[in-house]
Amino acid sequence: MNNFSYTPAATAKEAIGIRKDKKDAAYIAGGTTLLDLMKANVEQHPQLVDINMLPFKGIQETTDGLRIGSMERMSDVGENALVVQQYPVISEALLLSASPQLRNMASIGGNLLQRTRCGYFRDPAFPCNKRNPGSGCPAQQGDNRNLAILGTSEACIATNPGDLAVALVALDAVVTLENAKGKQRRVPLLDFHLLPGTTPQRETVIEPDELIVAVTVPAAAHARKSHYVKVRDRASYAFALVSAAVGLDVQGGQIRSARIALGGVGTKPWRAQEAEKLLIGKPATEENFRAAAAAAVRGAQPREHNRFKVEMVQKTVVQALQELMA
Amino acid sequence: MDTTEPAFFETNGPGTGGVVGLPLDRVDGFAKVTGQAKYSAEYKLPGLTYGVLRTSEIARGKIQSIDTTAAAKEPGVIAILTHLNLPKLAKTPNDAEGKKAIGAPMGFLPLTSDQIHYAGQPVALVVADTYDRAVHAATLVRVQYATEKPIVSFLDPKAQLFDPLKVQDGKTPGHTKRGNAQEAFAAAPVQLTATYEHAINHHNPMEPGATTAVWEAADRLTVYESTQGVTRTQKALSTMLGLPTEQVRVITKYLGGGFGCKGSSWPHTILTVQAAKAVGRPVRLSLTRPQMFTGMGHREDQHQTLKLGATKDGKLTALIHEKTSTTSPWDNYAEPNSRIINLLYACPTFESTYQLARANVMTSTFTRAPGEAPGSFAIECSMDDLAYQLGIDPLQIRLLNYADKDPTNGKPWSSKSLKQCYARGAELFGWSKRNPKAGMTRQGRYLIGWGMATASYPVHNNQGTARVRLYADGHAVVQTGATDLGTGTYTVMTQVAADSLGIAPDKVRFELGDTQLPTAPNSGGSVAAGTVSSSIYMAAQDVWQKLTKLAVQDSKSPLYRAKAADVVVEKGRLMLKTDKTKGEDFMALMKRAEMADIEGMGNGKYGAGYETGRAAGPADSGHQDDKGGHSMHSFGAHFCEVRVDPEVGTVRVTRWVSVHAAGRILNAKTARSQIIGGSIFGIGAALMEETFRDPNLARYTNASLGEYHIPVNADIPDMTVEFIEEHDPYINAMGVKGIGEISMVGVSAAVANAIFHATGKRIRSLPITPDKVMNSLAV
Numbered sequence A: 001m002n003n004f005s006y007t008p009a010a011t012a013k014e015a016i017g018i019r020k021d022k023k024d025a026a027y028i029a030g031g032t033t034l035l036d037l038m039k040a041n042v043e044q045h046p047q048l049v050d051i052n053m054l055p056f057k058g059i060q061e062t063t064d065g066l067r068i069g070s071m072e073r074m075s076d077v078g079e080n081a082l083v084v085q086q087y088p089v090i091s092e093a094l095l096l097s098a099s100p101q102l103r104n105m106a107s108i109g110g111n112l113l114q115r116t117r118c119g120y121f122r123d124p125a126f127p128c129n130k131r132n133p134g135s136g137c138p139a140q141q142g143d144n145r146n147l148a149i150l151g152t153s154e155a156c157i158a159t160n161p162g163d164l165a166v167a168l169v170a171l172d173a174v175v176t177l178e179n180a181k182g183k184q185r186r187v188p189l190l191d192f193h194l195l196p197g198t199t200p201q202r203e204t205v206i207e208p209d210e211l212i213v214a215v216t217v218p219a220a221a222h223a224r225k226s227h228y229v230k231v232r233d234r235a236s237y238a239f240a241l242v243s244a245a246v247g248l249d250v251q252g253g254q255i256r257s258a259r260i261a262l263g264g265v266g267t268k269p270w271r272a273q274e275a276e277k278l279l280i281g282k283p284a285t286e287e288n289f290r291a292a293a294a295a296a297v298r299g300a301q302p303r304e305h306n307r308f309k310v311e312m313v314q315k316t317v318v319q320a321l322q323e324l325m326a
Numbered sequence B: 001m002d003t004t005e006p007a008f009f010e011t012n013g014p015g016t017g018g019v020v021g022l023p024l025d026r027v028d029g030f031a032k033v034t035g036q037a038k039y040s041a042e043y044k045l046p047g048l049t050y051g052v053l054r055t056s057e058i059a060r061g062k063i064q065s066i067d068t069t070a071a072a073k074e075p076g077v078i079a080i081l082t083h084l085n086l087p088k089l090a091k092t093p094n095d096a097e098g099k100k101a102i103g104a105p106m107g108f109l110p111l112t113s114d115q116i117h118y119a120g121q122p123v124a125l126v127v128a129d130t131y132d133r134a135v136h137a138a139t140l141v142r143v144q145y146a147t148e149k150p151i152v153s154f155l156d157p158k159a160q161l162f163d164p165l166k167v168q169d170g171k172t173p174g175h176t177k178r179g180n181a182q183e184a185f186a187a188a189p190v191q192l193t194a195t196y197e198h199a200i201n202h203h204n205p206m207e208p209g210a211t212t213a214v215w216e217a218a219d220r221l222t223v224y225e226s227t228q229g230v231t232r233t234q235k236a237l238s239t240m241l242g243l244p245t246e247q248v249r250v251i252t253k254y255l256g257g258g259f260g261c262k263g264s265s266w267p268h269t270i271l272t273v274q275a276a277k278a279v280g281r282p283v284r285l286s287l288t289r290p291q292m293f294t295g296m297g298h299r300e301d302q303h304q305t306l307k308l309g310a311t312k313d314g315k316l317t318a319l320i321h322e323k324t325s326t327t328s329p330w331d332n333y334a335e336p337n338s339r340i341i342n343l344l345y346a347c348p349t350f351e352s353t354y355q356l357a358r359a360n361v362m363t364s365t366f367t368r369a370p371g372e373a374p375g376s377f378a379i380e381c382s383m384d385d386l387a388y389q390l391g392i393d394p395l396q397i398r399l400l401n402y403a404d405k406d407p408t409n410g411k412p413w414s415s416k417s418l419k420q421c422y423a424r425g426a427e428l429f430g431w432s433k434r435n436p437k438a439g440m441t442r443q444g445r446y447l448i449g450w451g452m453a454t455a456s457y458p459v460h461n462n463q464g465t466a467r468v469r470l471y472a473d474g475h476a477v478v479q480t481g482a483t484d485l486g487t488g489t490y491t492v493m494t495q496v497a498a499d500s501l502g503i504a505p506d507k508v509r510f511e512l513g514d515t516q517l518p519t520a521p522n523s524g525g526s527v528a529a530g531t532v533s534s535s536i537y538m539a540a541q542d543v544w545q546k547l548t549k550l551a552v553q554d555s556k557s558p559l560y561r562a563k564a565a566d567v568v569v570e571k572g573r574l575m576l577k578t579d580k581t582k583g584e585d586f587m588a589l590m591k592r593a594e595m596a597d598i599e600g601m602g603n604g605k606y607g608a609g610y611e612t613g614r615a616a617g618p619a620d621s622g623h624q625d626d627k628g629g630h631s632m633h634s635f636g637a638h639f640c641e642v643r644v645d646p647e648v649g650t651v652r653v654t655r656w657v658s659v660h661a662a663g664r665i666l667n668a669k670t671a672r673s674q675i676i677g678g679s680i681f682g683i684g685a686a687l688m689e690e691t692f693r694d695p696n697l698a699r700y701t702n703a704s705l706g707e708y709h710i711p712v713n714a715d716i717p718d719m720t721v722e723f724i725e726e727h728d729p730y731i732n733a734m735g736v737k738g739i740g741e742i743s744m745v746g747v748s749a750a751v752a753n754a755i756f757h758a759t760g761k762r763i764r765s766l767p768i769t770p771d772k773v774m775n776s777l778a779v
């Protein structure tokens, strides 16, 4: 870890101002991702700008859905009655994340910007294209058990490790960003994270002078009837080997709309729209769920140690859909 | 029996109302939860400075240049040690003679050459006036390497297997042969051959390795050290420094776990001492969590092939064991897995061999139940296979092959209550209701399975001394240079001292963890409880002998002119054996004699040394029970229920029963905690613990507790633990066998056997992660 200075910011303008002048500075919210990476020397920031005082708060019902301020904590959102009742997949994904201590600290904005758990990325002694562009990707021939099978590239196969983003991307969430001029723009979460391609160091569309203000989620029948299933190496406090966020709107025995997103398998939170399409207009049967799950992993490119994910994530999708209908 | 010592049983028989065995709360509990207990990196000394290690990125090569200019310019930086300026040592472990003299676990000391042998090898030690400044400066040291391609493990195509004559630092022969196992196997009507894989495991005690070094004078050193043995550290340091032993003082008042990784003196300790010498101020250094993966050893990656020959009715006729594992560039270390395979069952023939390959890793070391833990995985899974193949209950197959005497040498056991452990465990678990068929018990979407396994651990040979000072006002100070790993040594020894002296536990102050106190062995190999308790008991006997002598010469004493041999002591009262109304309290006697206090010394022998009535030789001399008339071991049994998700392969342990017989149990509560802790350690190894070494760069990819998984509370069910009462007069004066390691033996097999019962699929590769279970069910 390097020496750094610390500045609390009272307003978004002040925070962005500092960051604009000092490109290497970083915002700190809960610090649960940032400080880990700094301690491991993966990131070096001469200055930290504390954004916890910013008024990006609130878990509210809006005219067309749900709005979550970026400074809300994972635990507060996960336990919020509105979220539990109307958007269960979000609550479940949050409460299956990390540990109570971490959830009490970690913010929603920070959660969307958490970085991969790839062991090579997190140890600067290794080459890694994401951390050090052009240095190589030892994971391709090495420890790739936890890495991605979908959306990978020659340059990088790192998984986006988060749970919340998988639930949010399933429900068509939109991220609100604000820049130095106080201008806001809205980016669908689907487009917020980037595929690694040849530039794995670029993970999201957020610009250095932008802050995440809030996340909004449209209300929908498939949001009310939604569910998250996470498979991991131990019973709690572990990232997903695979996970599935699903939502269904079934009327008169027919699926009217479906939402399926996969975690632990994609280089970004993985929305499986082809799989969803297969379900529309069909009855909610195991057979149809299986066909959808198979479509969800079409084109998967597993490596030596993560081959199992192809099958495991399909089973998880089927389980999630079945539990939803049970 | 040829013991020359009194035994605790004689004066503390049933009904004497002592505190030994009772579930006393920890005497150090309050100090720990209120933060008053000082660990080795918590001593605030005047002028204290902070050391931080910079370690090697590469696993093999040479340091071409090391540039410390930028780091040295940082504010607060006091010194930077590298191989170019490390103060010279009298001895290093870099040659065989030095290694032996030091008792070093590893035949190489970093910062003594430009060679890089393993990733994570220290290359520089930065000392600064604050910890943060040292951390920052360490990142600024520039190291240029000439990199070579490393050898990663015994599985590396470049690796060369060799046949060591001895393993585990010369303690265990590389070959063992009893009868003709090859012939017996070839002729056996039932033949099973299986290969078992064990991942690299790391100890990861809560408290990392830590050293605070203070040079009190040019030739006098004090070290606050996170170690399982102050004496061994003292010897290692004084030898390397060329100082007389007594010039080095080592203090360990509290330890946050060890599990074997603190059983030896590792490089960071002497490097911190040298840093303190260089800067002329005290230096504190604590390994970081990632450094814990390359700083204090590990359990090595290993394959075992076990061939088992049996008759059609399930009697063993042959066991042939081969182990292949990775060792470091310098040492022939392998856990002695064969020991337990040779010992557990009445099998007439046995053969074992070890194969090693040198790779660019640091030396592996004792890890809780070294050898017994992975060895029991192999034998106890194969026994399960045999049971299923022949349609015999797994518990029954073990009873069929029950060893009434030690199969390795034909000696009688000093005590063995394994049958009682089996019976009680089976009863608590409800084993008789087991479905004999595997893969047949469903509960909703889950498969349910039951498994069991045997546990055993040797009573190693050891000894230690203790001092008792008994005051005329009824208080006592009891001292020995033992360590408390956090498991309850302070508490149980307070209980032993109280009963031995006939006073209440709150009248006893027990002190440990300092080389200025009488010498005790390393707290390792499960020897601490037996040796230390016996030495305290013997020291109390020394006090009573002195006081008896005083009483029989004191004309005012009711015991005046009695024969010393006719005087007994119970609960602090000296009295005539034949007429217990004649006697007096020690306080009355001492007050009359105007004695403020009286001291006694005691030597507690453990294992064969005790049995043959002679000193056991140097501390840590290893397992030597062949010299006595008995074979000495503790035994136990684990019963496990698992719930397997057959779709995605997740496994949860849902019920657990452990029953052990390990001689006298000193404290029902701390003993139960030990067994629970050891079982959880084993469940971790069974289901999730694995350090991954990159197959090209020989560097660990998950050196953190975020990605190296150990069980969390949600993984562990309520555990049932019981002990079988066992009175063993051959072990030591206290009859204590020790329970630190047996708690883990057999655990991974019990889990694997339960998974087999649930699914009908045998997984022989640890850890048994969901992907392995799911794949096993797909085929």
Ligand SMILES: Cc1cc2nc3c(=O)[nH]c(=O)nc-3n(C[C@H](O)[C@H](O)[C@H](O)COP(=O)(O)OP(=O)(O)OC[C@H]3O[C@@H](n4cnc5c(N)ncnc54)[C@H](O)[C@@H]3O)c2cc1C
Pocket (backbone or CB within 6 Å): A026, A027, A028, A029, A030, A031, A032, A033, A034, A035, A036, A051, A070, A071, A074, A096, A097, A098, A099, A102, A105, A106, A107, A108, A109, A110, A111, A112, A113, A114, A161, A162, A163, A164, A210, A211, A212, A213, A237, A238, A239, A240, B706
């Ligand atoms: C041991 C461990 C286990 C975990 N397990 C899980 C798990 O199972 N599932 C899971 O989903 N997550 C898990 N996490 C990740 C955890 O959820 C994230 O670390 C956390 O959500 C990050 O939030 P934070 O507020 O602490 O972010 P910080 O660490 O403060 O920030 C992270 C990054 O986001 C930036 N940032 C933060 N807020 C904003 C904002 N409003 N606008 C712009 N930039 C911003 C920061 O500059 C920084 O770069 C785990 C983390 C740990 C350490």
Ligand code: SF4
Pocket (backbone or CB within 6 Å): A116, A118, A119, A120, A121, A127, A128, A129, A130, A131, A136, A137, A138, A139, A140, A147, A155, A156, A157, A158, A200
């Ligand atoms: S997978 Fe991505 S993050 Fe991991 S080593 Fe390769 S480039 Fe780096």
